[in-house]
Amino acid sequence: MILVPEGRKLFGSLTVMENLELGAYAKRAREKRAQTIEKVYALFPILADRRDQQANTMSGGQQQMLAIGRALMGLPRLLMLDEPSLGLAPIIVENIFEIIRFTNEQGMTIFLVEQNARQALDLAHRAYILEQGRIVGSGTGTDLLNNNEVRQAYLGYTPVDEGIT
């Protein structure tokens, strides 16, 4: 179980490669780190191009990719992502979500906390809505996407029936 924290928490003065290597610090992951790093580079080719660059000189989106890549280096069975879209441009967010979907399809269980409701629900097999710390709704991602209350509260639809106006 590995967490990609909000705000990423990379080692800014170290290189991309060093960040990834440190992601595999745990003994079980360290033995396989040569193979894992190739997988991560295949998933994020930009990280391979910039392997010797200092982490804090990269853009926000690239840093987010590195944060996810570093977490994957630890060979987690469950990957927890806290607000991966925070502070990123919409196009980059799109990209990050695409990678999350792909990683999930590769068999990784993902636990995602995200305020970007539409894209998160689009992705989720199972979703929970939290309001002030309590679960106020749950269901499959598509269920919630089609639920009227959810659409009004989180997805920006007005109560007026769309067909009328």
Place this chain on the structure above:
Amino acid sequence: MSLESFLQTMVFGVFVGGIYGIAAMGLALVFGVLKMLNIAHGELLMLGGYVSFWAFATWGMDPFVSLLLTIPALFLVGLLLDRVVYRHIVRLEGEDKIKNSLLVSFGLTLVIQNMAQWGFTADERAIPTTYTGAGLNLAGVTLPYTRLGSFGIALAVTLLLHFFLRRTYWGKAILATAEDWEAAELVGINIHRIYMMTFALGASLAAIAGTFVIITYGISPSIGIIWTLKALVVVVLAGTGSILGAFPAGILLGVVEAVSGAFIGSTYREVIGLVIFVLVLILRPQGLFTRK
């Protein structure tokens, strides 16, 4: 002043600066990783000097050879101090941490100093080697073997430390912890073990510096605080985040002290060092050897 005596002054400045550099590097390492100021660093240096002296007095061991004994001895002392004292301070946060680290390490200074006085007497000790006083002569400039040896080892230790920090898994874990301990914990680094190793490593560096001090000058129980202050000046010169920058910063301080001593008079030597210290704090508070 003739060119020769100017060069001689410079050379001695560089040699002394090498000792400053090694003394400061241990302090910078502990400060950079554990984020606390160890006032007792000079005391560890003093203990290192005494271990060398003891090896010399008991077995007639050459002080450079005795490094093989002094370094592990102070490494153990460092492990012990971390276990017993410092690990309780490292847990604290922010202002509490820096305040308590200052108080506790200052207290420790007094304890170690008094123990040294009781155990080794207040007499100044030095190690006379067969080659003390002898040296190379290059174009009228004397390079004493003892100082040349000290400087060479100091340089090698700096390079080794660089290699250790940038190339080994342990070293990278130390740098990662220095940068962000929370992130380090997230990737599974046992930061308390890193703190312990780093502190012991800092003590070992103090031991090397202590051996150089007893070879070059001599040692008595009261010298600790002087070296802590010197090291502190160098750490500020280098920039508080820069561990290896302590070495060039130490050389700079050594040269400036030597040259100003020669021109203005040696009574003002210490003053010049402190003036530079203040100037750097005002003009370039991030230090001379940090990338920003």
